Every structure is written in C-alpha cells, then in structure tokens.
Amino acid sequence: MGDGMSVKRIRWSLVLPLAILVGTSWSAHAVAQLPPQLACQTEAAPRTAIYFVNGVTTTLDEARLNGGKLEIEFLNKLPTMAPTIRAMCHLFFLNINPTSGAVNDFLEAGQQRLGLAPTDFWRGLEGLGLYTPDVIAQALQGPITAANQIDQATIQRHAGAYREQIASPSCRRVLVVPHSQGNLYSNASFDHVFGQMPSPPAGTLKIVGVATPVNVVRGNGLYRTSSTDALVNVIRLVLSDTLPANTNWGNSPLLLSPTYSGGHSFIGYLTAEPSRTQILTDMESSLVALASVNPC
Amino acid sequence: MRRWCGQAFSLLAAIGAIGLLGGVFVSCSGENSQPSPSTTTDSIAGVDANANGVRDDVESYIDTTYAGQANADLNKALRQYAKAVQSSMIDADSQPLSLTHATERFRALECLMARRPRDFHTIFVDLRAQVLNTRSRSDAYLKADNQVKAENIPLLPADQWVTACR
Numbered sequence: 001m002g003d004g005m006s007v008k009r010i011r012w013s014l015v016l017p018l019a020i021l022v023g024t025s026w027s028a029h030a031v032a033q034l035p036p037q038l039a040c041q042t043e044a045a046p047r048t049a050i051y052f053v054n055g056v057t058t059t060l061d062e063a064r065l066n067g068g069k070l071e072i073e074f075l076n077k078l079p080t081m082a083p084t085i086r087a088m089c090h091l092f093f094l095n096i097n098p099t100s101g102a103v104n105d106f107l108e109a110g111q112q113r114l115g116l117a118p119t120d121f122w123r124g125l126e127g128l129g130l131y132t133p134d135v136i137a138q139a140l141q142g143p144i145t146a147a148n149q150i151d152q153a154t155i156q157r158h159a160g161a162y163r164e165q166i167a168s169p170s171c172r173r174v175l176v177v178p179h180s181q182g183n184l185y186s187n188a189s190f191d192h193v194f195g196q197m198p199s200p201p202a203g204t205l206k207i208v209g210v211a212t213p214v215n216v217v218r219g220n221g222l223y224r225t226s227s228t229d230a231l232v233n234v235i236r237l238v239l240s241d242t243l244p245a246n247t248n249w250g251n252s253p254l255l256l257s258p259t260y261s262g263g264h265s266f267i268g269y270l271t272a273e274p275s276r277t278q279i280l281t282d283m284e285s286s287l288v289a290l291a292s293v294n295p296c
Numbered sequence: 297m298r299r300w301c302g303q304a305f306s307l308l309a310a311i312g313a314i315g316l317l318g319g320v321f322v323s324c325s326g327e328n329s330q331p332s333p334s335t336t337t338d339s340i341a342g343v344d345a346n347a348n349g350v351r352d353d354v355e356s357y358i359d360t361t362y363a364g365q366a367n368a369d370l371n372k373a374l375r376q377y378a379k380a381v382q383s384s385m386i387d388a389d390s391q392p393l394s395l396t397h398a399t400e401r402f403r404a405l406e407c408l409m410a411r412r413p414r415d416f417h418t419i420f421v422d423l424r425a426q427v428l429n430t431r432s433r434s435d436a437y438l439k440a441d442n443q444v445k446a447e448n449i450p451l452l453p454a455d456q457w458v459t460a461c462r
Contacts, residue, residue, distance in 0.1 A: 033410075036455040060441045061424065064402050064451070065417055068409045071454045092453065098445030100438040107434055118434045122425040157446060259421050267417045 034075050040089035047172040048088050048290060049165040050074070050283075053095045053158070055180025055211070055266070056102050057125055066266045067094045070177060073270050077280045084291045085284060091172070095158045095189075097182050098151070124258045126265045150184050158185055159192035166193075166200040171296035174205045175286055177279075179266040180231070183212040183223075190218035203293040206286040210269050210279060215241040222282040226275055228255060228263035247275040340385050340436050349379040357426045369461070373411045374423055376462050377404035381427050385436035394443035402449055403460040410457035 039045040052067035071092045078086060106125070110116040116124075165172045178186040186207050193205055209223035213235045217223045225232050227245035236242040249272035254260040260268040269275045342351040350358075358378065362371045380400035387393035409416045428434045452460055 033458075034413075034454040036453075040453075059438070060398060060444065060449075061401055061405060061420070064405050065409070065420060067451065068406065068454070068457075069417070072409070072413055075454055092451060094449070094451065096445065096447075098442065100441040100445065103441075104435070104438050107431075107438075111431070117429075118431055119425045119429045122428050122434070123421055125421075153446070161448070259418060 034072065037075070037078070037089055039087055040091075042089075045087060045089045046291070047170070048090050048287060049093055049162075049170075049172045049174045050090055051093045051095050051162070051174065051176045053176060053178035053182035053186055054097050054099065055178075055182050055264075056097075056099050057106055058097075058099055058179070058266075059103055059125075060096065060100075062125075063094055063096055066179065067092060069267050069270050073276060073280060074283060077284075081284050082288055085287050088287070088291065090287075093161070095161060095176075095185075097154060097185050099181075124261070126259060126262070150181070150188060155185060155188045155192055158189040159196075162189060162193050162205055163196075163200060166204045166295045168296045173287075173290040173293065173295055175283065175290060176205070176207045177210060177283065178207065178212075179210045179269075180213065180264065183207075183209045183214050183217070187214060187216065187218045201293055201295060203289065204295045206290055208279065208282045208286050209243075210266060211264055212243055213239075215239070215243055217243075222286060224269065224275055224279050224282060226263050226269065230262040231264040247278050249273075249275055338430055338432060340432050341382070342433075344382075348375075349382055350375050351378070351382060351427070353429075354378045354382075354423075354427050358423070361422075370408075370411045370419075373404065373407040373461060374419070376407055377401065377420075378423065378427055380404050381424070381437065384440040385433055388436040388440040388443065391443045394440045395447055395449070397440065398444045398447070399449055402451065403462075406452050406457040407461040409454075410461065 050070070052063070052070050054063040054066060058066065074090070078090075103125070107118070107121055110121040111118075162174050162176070164170065165174050176186045176189075186209070190205060190207060193200060194202075203219075206219055207217050207221035207223075209217045209221060210225075211229055211232055212223045212225055213232055223243060224247040225243060225245050227233075227248045229245065232242065232245070236244075249255055249263055249268060252268070252272035254265075254268045254272055255263055259265070269279060342353065344351050346352075346355075348355075355375070355378070358371055358374045362374060380397055380403075384394065384397040384401060387397060405416075405420070408420060412419055428437050
C-alpha cells in the first residue's frame with residue numbers, strides 16, 4: 001500500500017509539470033474560429049490547391065487531422081503573408097497514401113514483440129513506428145528514393161489529381177506538402193505530371209517536404225527535417241545522401257510525450273518551434289513562386 | 297553495413313526506452329487511461345444497451361472524461377466520431393458502406409477540430425485508443441480504411457467545420 005502511494009506521488013510529480021508544459025505549447029498558436037478567406041469570395045481571384053500527403057503509419061483519420069492542422073496553421077498565418085498570397089484563394093485537399101497494411105504490421109509487431117495491448121498501441125502509434133525495424137528494413141532493402149519501392153497506382157492517382165487541378169477549367173496552381181514517406185510519392189508524382197504530354201506549364205506544381213527520408217525535392221522544392229527526428233536520423237545513417245536536417249523542435253515537451261516521441265509526427269512539426277514557422281515560411285515563398293506562373 | 301545497422305538499432309533501442317518510459321508516466325491529454333469496463337466484451341460491436349450507436353464503454357469514457365456544460369459541445373463531437381467509427385468497424389466488409397462511414401468520420405473530425413483547434417489531436421488519440429481496445433476492433437478499423445484507400449473523400453474548408461457538427 002505504502003509503495004503504491006509512493007509510486008502514485010512520483011507519477012503525479014512527473015505528470016503535472018509535463019501536462020502544464022504540453023498545454024502551454026498547444027495554446028501558444030491557438031485561435032477560436034477561422035474566418036472565411038476573403039479571396040475565396042471573389043470568383044476572379046486565382047486559386048491554389050494545397051495537398052497534404054501522409055506518411056507510412058498514418059491512418060485515414062490521422063491523415064484528415066494532419067491536413068486539418070496544416071490548414072489551421074496556414075490560415076492563422078495568412079493575414080501576415082505577402083499581399084500576393086492573400087489575394088489568392090487557397091483550397092485544401094488530401095492525397096491519401098494508403099497505409100492500413102503497414103499499420104497492421106506495426107500492430108502485429110507491437111503485440112508480439114512488445115506485448116502491447118491495442119489501446120496502448122493506438123496511443124503510441126506515431127512513436128511506435130520507431131520501435132519496429134520494418135521501416136529500417138525497407139530502407140536497407142534498396143534505394144528508398146526509387147519509385148519502384150512505392151505503389152504505382154497511388155502515384156498515378158496523385159499525379160492525375162494534380163494534373164486535373166492545373167488544367168482548365170480549374171486552372172489552379174498546386175502546392176504539395178508531403179510528410180515522411182509521402183515525400184517519395186510526391187517526387188514520383190511530380191515526375192509523372194511533367195513526364196506526360198501535354199505537360200503542364202513549368203512551375204505550376206511545387207513541393208514543400210516535411211520529415212523527408214529522400215535525397216531531393218523535385219522542382220527545386222523546399223523541405224524541413226528536424227535534427228531530433230529519430231526516424232529520419234536512422235535512415236540517414238543507412239542512406240547517407242538523405243537530405244540533412246535543417247530545423248528542430250527546440251525544447252518542445254512534445255518530444256517527451258508518448259504520442260510524439262521520436263520527433264517525427266507531422267502534428268509535432270507544425271506545433272513545435274522553429275519547425276512550425278519555418279514550414280509556413282517555406283509554404284509562403286513557394287506560393288509566391290507559384291503566383292508568378294499562369295497555369296492556363 | 298554491419299556498423300551502420302548496429303548504430304541504427306542502438307538508437308532505436310534508446311528511442312524505444314524513452315518512449316516507453318514516457319508512456320508509463322504520461323497520457324497525452326492528461327486524462328485517466330484506465331481500461332474500460334466492457335473490454336472483456338470481445339465482439340466488434342460490443343455492448344450498446346441504449347442503442348444510440350456508441351458502445352457503452354466508450355460512452356462512459358466520453359462522459360467521464362468530458363463532463364459538464366463546458367464540455368457539452370466537445371462531448372457531442374466525440375460521440376459523433378465514436379458512432380462513425382463503430383459503424384465503420386461493423387460494416388468493414390462493405391466497400392460502399394465503408395466509404396459512407398469514412399465520410400462520416402471526416403465530418404466528425406472536422407467538428408472536433410472546430411471545437412478544439414488547439415488540442416484536437418491528443419483528444420482524438422485517447423478516444424480512438426478507447427474505441428479500438430481489442431485486436432478484432434483494430435483489425436476491423438484498418439479493414440474499413442483499406443476499403444476506401446483509393447477514394448477521394450471531400451473535405452470541408454476550415455471556416456465550415458462547425459457545420460459538420462450534428
């Protein structure tokens with residue numbers, strides 16, 4: 001009994017400060033309600049399609065929330081962005097990278113190797129991906145940047161969506177923000193879009209990569225990978241030409257929470273500083289470049 | 297190559313240790329993470345005595361964790377999501393129904409983001425962990441996802457998320 005009480009005291013002494021820190025971090029970028037974009041109320045205003053492409057252990061629901069987080073953070077910053085960007089109407093989309101099979105593998109591994117109950121597995125999914133060697137094994141098996149490592153049907157579906165957005169009558173510029181393995185799909189889709197005739201005007205599709213395991217961002221795109229991203233750090237140990245880290249999560253308490261441990265979570269990248277601000281700045285400069293191109 | 301692998305897996309072990317340590321002490325949203333009372337009911341549907349589409353143990357979790365008038369809207373949004381996931385699991389063998397329920401889940405998540413734009417993700421993680429508390433439920437949820445892997449589910453823009461609340 002006495003031991004139990006002392007464990008409880010230790011637990012609360014750790015939980016309370018961490019909970020306060022996490023809460024403080026979340027509230028730092030908060031807004032109550034997002035207003036409609038003024039440019040979207042003008043039919044003549046140019047449109048951009050902003051796509052989120054998910055990574056390997058992201059379920060459909062998480063992909064929706066990741067895309068939502070991107071939209072919230074972008075729209076919060078929009079009023080301070082360049083006038084060119086404010087004059088455009090930004091529409092948000094998802095290009096799903098199907099990962100239910102991979103999540104199922106992780107679930108299997110989590111239960112068999114770590115004896116985790118399903119509830120614990122789902123709580124730590126984004127960190128758990130790091131405990132199993134599957135992702136690393138994939139990296140060891142061959143060039144992770146090669147298109148043959150990923151699903152061709154998905155690449156074609158993504159590329160088709162981008163081409164349709166760019167072509168008349170939509171005439172939209174496209175900005176893709178992929179996370180993790182989604183970067184492979186985005187690069188491959190970029191090649192597919194511009195490798196087919198008729199090719200869309202150059203510069204109508206840009207990529208801003210997040211937590212990228214690859215060695216290039218197509219179209220001279222920008223990227224942000226954190227120095228505390230353990231998954232990409234491990235991949236870089238194996239594949240030394242993986243793009244170097246160029247941001248971090250500062251002293252974010254998210255790094256200590258089970259949901260975000262490993263520093264690879266997209267939500268974490270868009271919550272912690274300076275990664276959040278740098279990703280948004282990269283999006284802004286990419287949109288400025290896109291604004292100078294006429295898709296139709 | 298052996299050296300690289302050794303370093304890689306040493307790092308993984310270290311990360312795992314940190315993560316597991318964190319898991320022992322911290323629940324993301326700071327909520328109680330005790331197992332639900334009806335975890336022993338192993339069927340995918342579980343027990344829904346009042347037939348409102350939300351499993352009783354999940355309903356109890358939502359009501360206990362997000363009690364009071366201040367949480368009324370959030371409580372409702374979470375019930376909306378829990379109901380959509382329950383339908384997704386039950387109908388996971390059907391592609392058309394999986395698409396319908398995935399769309400319902402998207403609307404529920406948009407409602408959740410409208411209600412709690414700051415911390416929706418941790419709230420979601422904890423609730424989903426409660427809903428998917430058995431292997432068969434987890435499998436059904438992933439099967440439902442797989443049914444719609446090539447679909448393009450429409451999204452509501454952020455300024456309309458609140459209209460997704462039922």
